[in-house]
Structures are given as structure tokens and as C-alpha cells.
Amino acid sequence: MKEIVQKVKGMRDFYPAEMAFRTWLYHQIRCISEQFGYQEYEAPILEKLELYAAKSGEELVKEQAYVFSDRGGGEIALRPELTPSLARMIAQRQNELAYPVRWWSFGPFWRYEQPQKGRTREFFQWNIDMIGAAGYQADAELLAVCAAFLNQIGLTPEMVQIKVNNRRLMDEQLLKIDVTAELKPVVYRLIDRRDKLRPDAWRDFAIENGIGTDMLEQLIALLDNQELWKESETLTTIFDLVDKMGYGEYLAFDSQVIRGLLYYTGTVFEVWDKAPGGRAVLGGGRYENLVEDVGGDPLPGVGFAMGDVMISVLLEKYGLLPTLNYQPAHVLVTCFDDQTLSDAYQLAAEIRRGGINVITYPEPAKLNKQLKFANRVGARAILIAGPDEVAAGQVTIKDLLNRTQQTVSRADCVRELRALGI
């Protein structure tokens, strides 16, 4: 134990059980993405640091990216997010793609953060984007993808909610209460923190940052206005479209959803656990300038990203983790003794050619030991070909589930296994 080198902080091992879950999640994601006609793609794990300098937040690049120099002296980053890579891939082939482009991806990312519940330094993230659709109606499709996914994995509108807002609406409203361009970042930050601070502490924070009492009262009235979305044609249209697609119950307008990312310009949304103290598990929105920022021509996009860690926490919390069988072989061929070992290996090969996954016990051992092993690894049936069976051209099939066994001719073995439902 002492001499086992520890794994790097914040990294996870995926033993077969965890790997089975990750594969399951990947499958759910693929299923929904393809339902809406999105194509899978992948970008490099390593990118030049300057790719992120273009638009990602300062915090992300300076504090949270894994950065190192390669042997050529270049500044390289382990990708902390995918969107800049996506923007580059689009820009590189800007004139040959059929728009709107619908792409999705699921892969690993790294951020140098303090590991805690729902957060690791290496995580997997689903990214899904539609690029090249200028109309805000496209935003509704991404919200539907999001809701369809939540529905697919069993998260109901009672458990989670997609909080939607629109930055343009908020900008207009803030302008009405005389929030200047200089004040806007502070006010955004203030809005973002409203649920994190106590009311009095929140007010103090506002005053300290130069927000006058009058403006603060107007801001509170603005944020508390549940009907504010009705003043946005974008939001009313989007809500209507998502409702028509059958996912209206998942949506809720929330004027406090702003999102930290600099590049969002229109609709923004986050999926939240509705329980008290709930957290965001997914976020996204519309961005107008990203492709331009990496050197392409202006092209709008809308998309979202979801990490595997928080969604797992949520599924576990609501008892929705799937029960997965991660033993691919349902049959074990026993190895009786040195004389019949080659027959056992040969039998296993015959069964495999019959289309059934098989493991062999690789060396002679006591039969009860092999039976225990078969149980441990989750096999459904075992095959015994000892001296008696070999001499008679037969094989004994033992059904571990029903505790029955039969001796059949070798030629019938595959058929008999099929009859057991294997």
C-alpha cells in the first residue's frame, strides 16, 4: 500500500463500474444529440494558450488552466473548455460548411480548481452547439435538447428547472434605471450574487460598489418582476416554441441568471436542482462573436455544456443511477485438468464463433473455486468439459441462475445456451 504512487489530485480512476456509468452517460447524450440531428466531433486535448486568451475569462486562463511549455518552447494548455476550439474548427472551414452546423462532443477537460462535491480537476463534458443560425428561434431548439435529455435520464420538472434569461433584455432594462456601461459589470456581479448573500450583506455590497439607494430599489423591483420576460419578444417566442415541443414545464424565467462567461450576448440559461441549496448543473446561451474572435468572419452560435460530475451527483441524489451490468461474458468455461485444458479452450472458441461472449478459467483448479469465481464475475452459466464429457463428445451446461444443469452434445451447446436466454 505504502509504495503505491498516489494519483494526481482531483483526478478520478474509472474502474469498470465507473466506466460503465460513463459509457451509459455518453450513450444517453449521443441518443439525444442524434435525435435532433447533431453530429459528433472532437477537438485536440492540447491547444495553444493564445486560443483561450482570445475570449475566455481571465480567471479561467490565468488561474485555472493547466499550462506548460512543450519541447519547442510553445505555451500549451490542457483544454479547460471546448468552445474556443469549436470556434477555430468552424473558422478554418467557414466557407465549406452547410449552415446551420449542428455539432456535439463528449470528452475530457481540465481545470486547476479546489476539488469538492461535484467538482474535480479532470471532468468530462457534453458540449452541443448550433452555429450559423442568426434567429433566436434556434435558442428554443437547444432548450428542447436540454429538456429532452433531462427527461430521458429521469430528471423531472419537479426535480430540476431550466432557468432562462436574456442579456439583451437585461441590458435594456438596466439602461432604463440609468445603469451606465461602467456600472454594468458591477451590477451583473451584484445580480449574480443575490442568492449567495444575505439581503443586508447584499445591500452593503451594492452600496460599497457605488450603487445608489434609488438605483438599488429600482434594481430590486426589476429582479422581482416575474413578468419581465413578457417584454422580450425573444423570450416569449422561445418559451412558446419550447412549450409546443412539449417541454414547457421545464422552463422558468429567472432574471438573476446572467452567467459569468464574457462571450454570451443573448439568451442565457442554466439547469438548476430545485431543492433548497440546489446548484447549477448545466449552462449555456447565445454568443454572436466567438468565431470572429478567433479570426473568422462573424457567425452566431448557441449551445450549452454539461459536466459529468454534477449530473452524476444529481442522479445519485434522486436515486436515478442506472443499474448496469459491466460483465460482457455470460458464460464461463471451466478448466478441469491438464489433460482436458486444450478441450476447454477449444470449446470456448467454438462458443465464441457461435456469437456468445465467453471467458475461460485459464488454468486447472478445483471446480468449486471456479464456480465461486463464476458467481463473483457475474456469469450466468458455466460449461464443464471434464474427462467424461470429452470422451462422450458432450458438455455440461450449468445454469447458475436457476440452479439447473444438463449434459448435451457439443454441437448443440450454443443452441442450448441461447435457449437459456444467453
Added chain:
RNA sequence: GAGGCUGUAGCUCAAUGGCGGAGCGUCUGACUGUGGAUCAGAAGGUCGUGGGUUCGACCCCCAUCAGCCUCCCCA
């Protein structure tokens, strides 16, 4: 970056500053061609790591590493 809790057998955890334990699991046997049960036995530990205090440290102190939790942050 800040704070709190934890670290003892493969796993889950006990142990008043004075002989390091239990349950589960593993292995062996009872059972030399038949599994999940039962019984018996065995293996398995530099008590996270490094210092310090003490006649004596798993226990107290300091540092450090890791895990969990909270704050900060959140693409």
C-alpha cells in the same frame, strides 16, 4: 487563495499517553466433479508522510500530502 472535518488490515470502522482490534472481504480446509449457506483455521499493519514533546505517542504539538465539506470562483 481561506476555513473546518478526516486519514488505523483489501473495505467499513473501533481502541483513556502504556501488549494495535472487530465486522465484512480474501485464502486454505471440512467438500480429491459442482456456486452464493455453515463451521474451523490462516494470511494481511513501519497506525498517510516527516519532524517535535514525553521514560513511553495510533493518541498531544508543528509541518506536509491526500480525501470530504464550506467560502472564493465557475467558461
